[in-house]
Amino acid sequence: MGNITKIAAAAIGLAAVLSASAGEVEVLHYWTSGGEAKSVAELKKMMQAKGHTWRDFAVAGGGGDSAMTVLKSRVISGNPPSAAQTKGPAIQEWAAEGVLANMDPVAKAEKWDEVLPKVVGDIMKYKGSYVAAPVNVHRVNWLWGSSEALKKAGVATMPKNWDEFFADADKLKAAGLIPVAHGGQNWQDFTTFETVVLGTGGAKFYQDALVRLDNKALTSDTMKKSLETFRRIKAYTDPSAPGRDWNLATAMLIQGKAGFQFMGDWAKGEFLAAGKQPGKDFQCAAAPGTANAFTFNVDSFIFFKLKDASARKAQADLAGSIMSPAFQEVFNLNKGSIPVRSGVSMDKFDDCAKLSAKDFAETAKSGSLVPSIAHGMAVPPAIEGAIKDAVSQFWNDDKITVADAMKQIAAAAKTK
Template sequence: MGNITKIAAATIGLAAALSASAGEVEVLHYWTSGGEAKSAAELKKIMQAKGHTWRDFAVAGGGGDSAMTVLKSRVISGNPPSAAQVKGPAIQEWAAEGVLANMNGLAKAEKWDDALPKVVANVMKYQGNYVAAPVNVHRVNWLWGSADALKKAGVSAMPTTWDAFFAAADKLKAAGLIPVAHGGQNWQDFTTFESVVLGVGGPKFYQDALVKLDPKALGSDTMKQSLETFRRIKSYTDPAAPGRDWNLATAMLIQGKAGFQLMGDWAKGEFLAAGKVPGKDFLCAAAPGTANAFTFNVDSFIFFKLKDPAAQKAQSDLASALMSSGFQEVFNLNKGSIPVRTGQNMDKFDDCAKLSSKDFTETAKNGGLVPSVAHGMAIAPATEGAIKDVVSQFWNDDKVSVADAMKQIATAAKTQ
C-alpha cells in the first residue's frame, strides 16, 4: 500500500541465505495478503516454468524497516538477493551506492521506454539506466462513495468540485450519517491533503509546492486555500477517527454508515472482497477538482549486481516477467491497482480500473501525472516524514492556525 515503513503485512526472511545457485532467483517482497500472495505464486510459477528455482526472502511478521536493515547487511556482505521491493526516491538512494545492476539491455530489447510513461520510467532509472522495474500503478486521488448513504441523504451524483463536496457532506450530516470516513494515521491525513492541494491548485501547483518544495508556492494564497479546505473536511469526520486503520474507514462506507472516503484504489479491494459492485453499491470518482490529474504510487523491484551468470539470467527473466502484460494483468486484478504498461488490454477489469487506466494514459500526455508524496514517490524520506508530521498536527489540533501551518511546512521542507 503506502509507506515501506508501515506495511502491516510486510515480511522479512531473516534466515541467512545461501549464495544464489545456478538459475536461482531470490526476491525480497511484501506480497503476503490474499490477492498479493496469489500474485507472488503466479510469478513463482512463471519462473519455475523457465527452469529457475524461486526463493522467497519473506517471512510473515516483520516490518519494512527491519527488512531494509537485513537487506543492507546482505548487500554489504556481498551476498545480495536478485531483487527487492523498493520504490520511489529510495531506488536512487540504492543506485547511488553502486550496488544495482544495469538492466538497459533487457529494457531496450523489450522496449520499456515505449511501454512506460516517461515520468514513471524516470523513477526506475539512475543516471539514465534502468535499475528497477515497475509492476503496477495505484491512483491515490480517488473519492469513494457509498451508494446507500448517498441515496439516503439525497445526494444524486459524486461531487466534482470542493463546493459540491461540502454541499453533499451537509446533506449526509443532516441525514444523521458520517459524511467523511477517515482514519487517523499521518499517511492517511496526507493522502487527503495532497488530493486537496491537487484539487485546489492543479498539477503544476502540486509539483511546485509538494514535489519541488518551492518556498514561493508553499507561502502562496493557493496553499492557504488548500489548508482551509483541508481543515473544513476534518469537521465532517467522526470523533472516533484518530488511530483508525484505512480499511476500517472503508468498512464504514460498505456498511452505509458513511458517505465518502478519500483514499487510493486499494480501497476498491475492500469493496470487492465484501461482494460489492462498482457503480451499484459503491461509486468512484477523481477527488474533487482532480479529474485531469493522477497521483501515482508505483510498486517496483530493484535488481542487484550478481556475479553468477546463471543467477544473472534468472534475474533478467524475473525482470522480463514482472514487466510482461500477462503478469501485470493477473497481479493488478488481484491488487486493485492497474497495469503500469500503457496500451494494456483492460477488458477483464472493472469500471473504476478502466477509468483509472484511461486517466493514467491521458495525464501522462498532458502533464497531469504526478507522484504521490504521501506514498513515498516524490521526495526524500526524511523531508516527507517532517512535512507529514506538520500536516497531521494541523489536522488534529484546531489551535494551529493556517498561517502557522504554512510556516511549519516551509521549515519542514528544508529537512534533509
C-alpha cells in the same frame, strides 16, 4: 533469513527459465491486506508453476515504512533479499549506495523505454540505467463512495468540487452516517492533504508546491486555502479514526457505515475482494477538483547485486516477467491498479480502471501526470517524512493555526 548468496533468485511468471536451475527467491514487500495479499498469491502461483519456491518476506504496514526499516538493516548486514518493493526517489538512493543490479540488458531487449511513459521510466533509472521494474500504476486522487450510504443520505451523484463535497457530507451527517472514513496514520493524513492541494490549486500548483518545493507556492494563498479545506474535512471524520488502518476505513464504506473515503485505488481491491461491484455497490470518481489531473503511485521492485551467474539470469527473467503484458494484466486485476506499460488489453478491467487508464494516458500527454508526495514518488524520503509529520500535526491538533502549519510545512521542505 538465511544466507542470501546461497539463494538463487527465481523467475516469476512467464519468462522462460532455461539456464537457471529451480531455486528459491526471497521478495520483500508490504502487500498484506485482502486485495494486496491476493496479488502476491498470483506472483507465488506463477513462480511455483515454474518449479520455484517463493519465500515471502512480508512486512505489514500499508505505507511501507516498516518494510524500509527492515530492508536497511538487512542490506547493512550484507544480507539483502533477492528483490524488494521500493519506489520513487528511494530507488535512486539505494542505487547510489552501489548495491543494485543494472537491468539494462532485459530493459533494452524488451523495449521498456517504448512501453513506459517517460516520467515513469526516468524514476526506474539511475544515471540512465534501469535498476528497477515497475509493476503497476495507482491513481491516488480518488474519492470512493458507498452506494448504500449515499442513497440513504439522498446523495445522487459523486461531488465534482469542494462545495458539492461539503454539501453531501452534511447530508450524510444528517442521516446519522460517518461522512468521511479515515484512518489515523500519518500517510493517510498526507494522502488526503495532497489530494486537497491538487483539487484546490491544480496540477501546476501541486508540482510547484509538493514536487519542486517552491517556497512561494508553499506560503501562498492557495496553500492557505488548501489547509483550510483540509481542516474542514477533519470535522466529518469519526472519533475512532486515530490508529485505524486504511483498509478498515474502506470496510466502513463496504458496510454502509460511512459515505466517502479519500484513498488511492488500492481501496478498490478491498471492495472487489469483498465481492462488491463498481457502479453498483460502490462509486469511484476523481476527488473534487481533480478530474483533469492524476497523482501516480507506481509500485516497483529493485534488484540487488548477486554473485551467482544462474541467480543473475533468474533475476533478469524475474524482471522480464514483472513487465510482461500477461502478468501486468492478472496482477492489476487483483490489485485494483492499472498496467504501467502500454500494450495491455483493458477488456477485463472494470469501469474505474478504464477511467484511470484513460486519464493516465491523457495526463501523460498534457503534463498533468504528477508524482504522489504521500506515496514516496515526488521528493526524497527525509523531506517527505518531515512534511508528512507537519501535516499530521496540523490534522491532529486544532490549536495549530493555518498560518503556523504553513510555516512548518515550508520549513520541513528545506530538510536535508
